[in-house]
Amino acid sequence: MSMSMKKQANPVPAYAFGKRRGASVLMDRLFTGLVWGVGIVVILFIIGLLFLLLEKGLPQLSWDFLYGLPSEIEEGGGIGPALFNSFYVLFISLLISIPIGLAAGIYLAEFAPNNKLIEIVRICVEGLSSVPSIIFGLFGIALFVEFFEIGLTILGAAVSLAFLNLPVLTRVTEESIRAVPVELRNASFALGSTHLQTIRRVLLPVAMNGIMTGICLTAGRAFGESAVIILTAGVSTSGEMWDFNLFSPGGTLAVHLWYVQSEAIVPDAQEIAQKTTAVLIFFALLINIVFRVPLWLNTRKNQA
Amino acid sequence: MIDMNPPSDSKAPSELGQSFAKVSGAKFDRKMRLRWSNKLFRIVCIGSALFVCLVLLCILVLMLRTGILTFSNVSLAEFFFSTNWDPENEHYGALTFILGTLALTSLTMLISIPISVVVAVFLAEMTPPWLRNLLRPVLDLLVGIPSVVYGFLGLTLLIPWLRTISGHDLADGLLAASIVLTIMVLPTISRISDDAISAVPNKYRDAAYALGANRFQTVIRVVLPAAKNGIMYAVILGMARAIGETMAVVMVIGNTAQLPNSLFTPTAVLTSNIVMQISSVEFDSTWNYGLYMMGFILLAISLLMIVAVRMLQKKGGRNS
Structure with missing residues (x-):
């Protein structure tokens, strides 16, 4: 109780906390987007390359x-x-x-x-x-x-x-x-x-x-x-x-x-x-x- | 003729158990047979284990013994510190290939480590279960694709593309080789790192979230440090694969014994040089000995990495 009382008494940390929170939420979003993007792109890229090779060769096989x-x-x-x-x-x-x-x-x-x-x-x-x-x-x-x-x-x-x-x-x-x-x-x-x-x-x-x-x-x-x-x-x-x-x-x-x-x-x-x-x-x-x-x-x- | 009814079978029921103890020794009965086959099996197993050691020992001794013969004609300093590799004119400087291998491996790791770790985090932390169960086997299958296929891929798809981008006539070189190697080692590194990240106990994550951390902070500050040893293990395995890879590299590096002055200059590494030249030289020639010495350098590097892995595992064992 006394802790929160002190915090409320001091407006600066509350402001800083709010700002940091915004930044960290942004970072989290960016990070999630980045990881999803890289993960999907890389895996699709490799599979796509192999698929390309198969596509060139397989139909001609006899x-x-x-x-x-x-x-x-x-x-x-x-x-x-x-x-x-x-x-x-x-x-x-x-x-x-x-x-x-x-x-x-x-x-x-x-x-x-x-x-x-x-x-x-x-x-x-x-x-x-x-x-x-x-x-x-x-x-x-x-x-x-x-x-x-x-x-x-x-x-x-x-x-x-x-x-x-x-x-x-x-x-x-x-x-x-x-x-x-x-x-x-x-x-x-x-x-x-x-x-x-x-x-x-x-x-x-x-x-x-x-x-x-x-x-x-x-x-x-x-x-x-x-x-x-x-x-x-x-x-x-x-x-x-x-x-x-x-x-x-x-x-x-x-x-x-x-x-x-x-x-x-x-x-x-x-x-x-x-x-x-x-x-x-x-x-x-x-x-x-x-x-x-x-x-x-x-x-x-x-x-x- | 085989006696189908041995006399022991006709004894009274009370004597049946006795015969097992009494009639051992000279006769090759069931007890002896069991004991004997157990012993034999044990010996076969010990022999096999020793055989594996023997193979490594033979390889080590043979590579070193053949390689060391180089230095009867070539000085140590020339072999290790000269970049002039011209065996037709008695110049045996292997520095180009040693530097080439080091440069290629570092460049490959520089590209593949960040991407693989991100893919591992993606697999372990972010994907919904159905996608994870789909992607993990796919990555496992990618590990099994033959390396020469990756080389072919680099030769027919990557190099023409690099040519148009860079504007060079020949795009063979370090960059092409390291991109091909990256595609090759990426599934390995990300799958093992993925396992390491998944093995981090959930209570760590719960604790981090309970402290108010979001996912980014949890992954960066808690999960990745906890999985550090496993990721290092994955990286070293990937590195060992990149250093020892031959055919994929041969097809895209250009195979010219010169120090590269750019990423698009044809050059050579230890493995590519060995495989390109070994079949055209006499066994009892300094040229061949030089190639074996280069093989021994490769062997020494890969064994050092295993020592590094073991130290990592010991350290990890003590911490947990």
Whole structure:
């Protein structure tokens, strides 16, 4: 009471307060407007750009293009082998990295004691996940081209790519398993199951959501990765469709886009590049969406 | 033949539990099998974890060992302080690329940090729930767009546009590259910052509003400082991505080994120079060693950033 009495007795603060209030309301309005404006404009801008790329490329797509062999000189080359290589390299790299990544993640979450050594392992995993992709390419060259002398091959690209995927898979697995409620684990042990049974029958199924998200993230990243592939698998393909040979050159779709845009001499390079971009965006989005739909459905179900 | 009815099955019910304890050892029965598979599984897991460490160690050793060979022909001072990169004539000065990488990263961060933080505030504080649930997955999807697509976008849409605006014949250069990188890292930084801002407890906001603050004051004075560590984490991750990005940069930077005198001068950075030259050089040449040394510099920068992230996390852990 005495405070307000004093305030009323002094007219200056009341005036100042009123003025400041006006200014701060104005600032608030400006801020709100700015944030809404920037947020909407930026997101629409990026989506618009991608939409533009899709719009240029998608209508021109045909089966001949998706399935056809690339050509160096004449018009009308396709992207068949490159598209096939993309999925082939992705598949092999996941085949290598998923078991190792999962096992390493399980170790860090379940078995690892809390000591300095494990701390170092954790730093290694994080450090590896921050290594720029081109370094994996250089590593791949030194390992496969120089040491094993097998040249630029699909195998080299897939293994280098697997190294790139490893740390992400490890971290995601560790985090998802750690997030499993401790009651579930205790209940499983109380039923007399061993550690392995608990991990296989309880922890992994519950953590599967998170692990799947991680796999889909890495798959998407590996699908669009180009620096590693250029260095370890070259820019060309073997020129045949369905070439399962691990030792043939393995230019993927992302590499093909770069090659066509910057080095190729075919007259319709621009058009091929546009169509390739559209295909690339389409599959990258598809990989992400297909893996995520079950997740979204799950969270919807849990919320409801 | 496999014996489908082992003798232990024909024992009296009272003996069934006993057999488990008695018949272990020489025979490979269920208990042993369980114990053995548990041990084996543990060893496989340990092996995998060690394998991940081994990969990093191999990369580090190999990059350093190959890179260090540069200095048998080139002095340290020339490599780090000369801008003359002309391998055909035995000049190996990498300063241009190091400065180029630093300049490109700082310019990218200068553009992308303010925009990303505003987008994050927009997502976390302002949007109605339905719009938020729509935009967050969209941003997540944008993170998954291949980098070479962003490079193509810069090459075909951005550079012609920059050409008409700036009036230069060639618009390739730092500005084009940093705009492309900004578009690339923006979804990453804003989504992680968005998570950090959303993680600020609601009681902070309630307290701020109860003190009479409006939304602007609450966000600037209370929410953003509370989410500071998370935003720093997002920024460092975005920065690591920008430094290591290769293909998107190669397509728009011009790939000329010269110090840029303006934002529109073609130049080169560490990653672009490595990828453009590595396939055309002999492995056992000083040129190649120089490229590996540049790779090692990149590696060192990115590992330093991870140390920074860890220190941030430790600090954040102590505060909360």
